[in-house]
Amino acid sequence: MVDIVVTGYGIKAPGILDKCSFLNVLENGICTQSILKSENPAQGDLVAGVIDEDFLELNKRSYARHPRAVRMAIAAAIDASEMANIDYFKSQRVAVIMGTSAGAVLEIEQYSAAAFNLKTFPIHGVSLVDSHTFSNSVAEALGLRGTAFTITTGCTASLDAILIAKQLLEAGSVDACIVGGADVPLGQWTINGFKKIRALSTATAIENAGVPFSKDHKGFVLSEGAGVIVLERRQSAQARNQKIYGKIERVISRNEGQKLLRSDATGKHMLEVFQETAGNTKPSYVNSQALGMELNDQIESYILKETFGSEVPITSIKGMIGHTFGAMGVMQVISSLLSMEYGIIPPTIKTKGKGFEHMPIVYEPTYQAVSSVLITAHGSSGNNACLLVTNK
Template sequence: MAITGIGVVAPGGVGTKAFWALLTSGRTATRTITAFDAGAFRSRVAAECDFDPVAAGLTQQEIRRMDRAAQFAVVAAREALTDSGLDFDARDPGRTATVIGSAVGATTSLEREYAVVSDAGRHWHVDPRYAVPHLYDYLVPSSLAAEVAWAAGAEGPAAVVSTGCTSGLDALGHAADLIREGSADVVIGGATDAPISPITVACFDAIKATTARNDDPEHASRPFDRSRDGFVLGEGSAVFVLEELSAARARGARVYAEIAGFAGRANAFHMTGLRPDGVEMAEAIRVALDEARLDPTAVDYLNAHGSGTKQNDRHETAAAKLSLGAHAYRTPVSSIKSMVGHSLGAIGSIEIAASALAIEHGVIPPTANLHEPDPECDLDYVPLHAREQRTDTVLSVGSGFGGFQSAMVLVRP
């Protein structure tokens, strides 16, 4: 399945060019939270998007209607549509589908509106007279896909995929399936999340999954480093235009990469815990490579989940060794979460954008802040600086609360 359009809204800059410039420079976009007063929280660090909806082309009515996550998705989708070169006005709208992934939906707006109707939590019985007219859209995650579909005039199948932190990969897997099964000719697919809000920060504080390195926010996200102490919350969106390779070739489109294989698994083990042996992720990798009809030795780059929690990084390292064998030690691995944080359901799609651009440009993004590797994480994690290397096959993996494990294989077209 060909990727012919990419749109990105990410920490460090809006647009695919700004995103790629940040990654290849090795700069970080993590900082002290500015979205609200986080002084009372254990973790006060996040990777926020410097996003001006007016400058991004949204109207005042769109801004009023849409949650921040929906705004991200629509802006990313518009960039992807333009980038693809497709004339959507000349296409049958019923043959264009929309699939958007998200872990927490319109959390930002829901929390804000609850504070209004409850008068900052003072009243158990909320007063609906103070609610905005679009509150239902915030409650129902399907509004994310609806907004993107409206932006593109897409009248084919529309869906939201919500599988926690693997949502961005799983949404693209579903998007590719829609084309393979004949339900659509083109799919606008990706993911979005804007979770930097008090309720989300409090949830991760409670289980101590996020970093407490508040005195050094720029270097707080440290995947695979011995001193890592949790992930840095992020936000953003990446949206793609997908179509059959033959159709893309016929119209002379630029093809960034092909989605050659995808698989997902669940560990049926623990809501937040991971088995140290990485068996379930390794199985997802095996099946994705089988679907792509590739041997493990074909993998040129592993775009890691690399969240920066001790158990995830060790689990993922074990999964790479189990699935790739000795080739794991010859495969460059990196985590872009070191630079753009962990945007929950959106990050899988954002990482696919990075993977496709790695193929396009022959550059592997680095793992920033990796100065002192964990002895149990003993692979080549491309520390600190980007690496020029021809890349024909990228394996991108994700891991999510609930035991979700996903893997996607991209290849040079």
């Protein structure tokens, strides 16, 4: 099997627009969340991860008609492609694979009233409900004419996108892949939806919202964001003297076949995926999906204990930036690449680990050599995905 390596990346998240700002957040355990003011007083304000930039103009081109999530995906993809010098490859030999969960739900919500009047219906209305807009727009912005896929598997979408990209590269179908995810889930539809099932944190103090690994807190923090990495075969990276940031060792994704909005409470399905992804590797740490939801965090505790006991540290970056749905997996990958390059395990902030005292949770920035990181992601209706990235 050929080695699939990362040669570039880009990220847009709350308080984070590039490598340096992301590293600063991770090193110092900075919470970049804020208070999202509600237009309806009856709904109340909400702690959320909000990006201040609008990304309406990128590379001197207007993207005003593109959904906000797509604009963020393009911005992250531009950064990743420049870092990887993607122009080296023939445009038809570069694939674009983007993952999303909420899609353009924000714009669909905004234009919902106009949809029933042909005169007021936006000319770009069709593209708002077409998830292919994500991958197609990234490809167009970068001048690429290869394979383009959009993956809509919820919170595991960007890890699923990486899985497909790895398979395409191993098969020799393409020479490079622009792969990642983007989501802007801060509309009322998403907020009310997760409030309805009591999954969203309703705490009004930032330090008490979306607290990983804590029985004293409940619910996660919604956040917008985008992350993109560039994958290629090791041979091509070495042939053109391109810096390699990490190797995608293994990615496994499976669905439990559960009913709508359900997932396996025993954690046995996630355990299988976790252990198969780890293989014989004892990672430097686990970059966890834990986000403040009781069942998900308990499953994270279970799979760690069953596999490594207390020998492998675990951390979650979601107390800092919140949960970005389909973009989260690739953002965890990028944070892991920074860990390996700079020798740091980022802290799990906000929590004191109430109810998880037995776990080797990293509470403070820890400087040490990092050779491999195991990344976890869960999705509603039973999607489980794990990825192992190494510095080999």
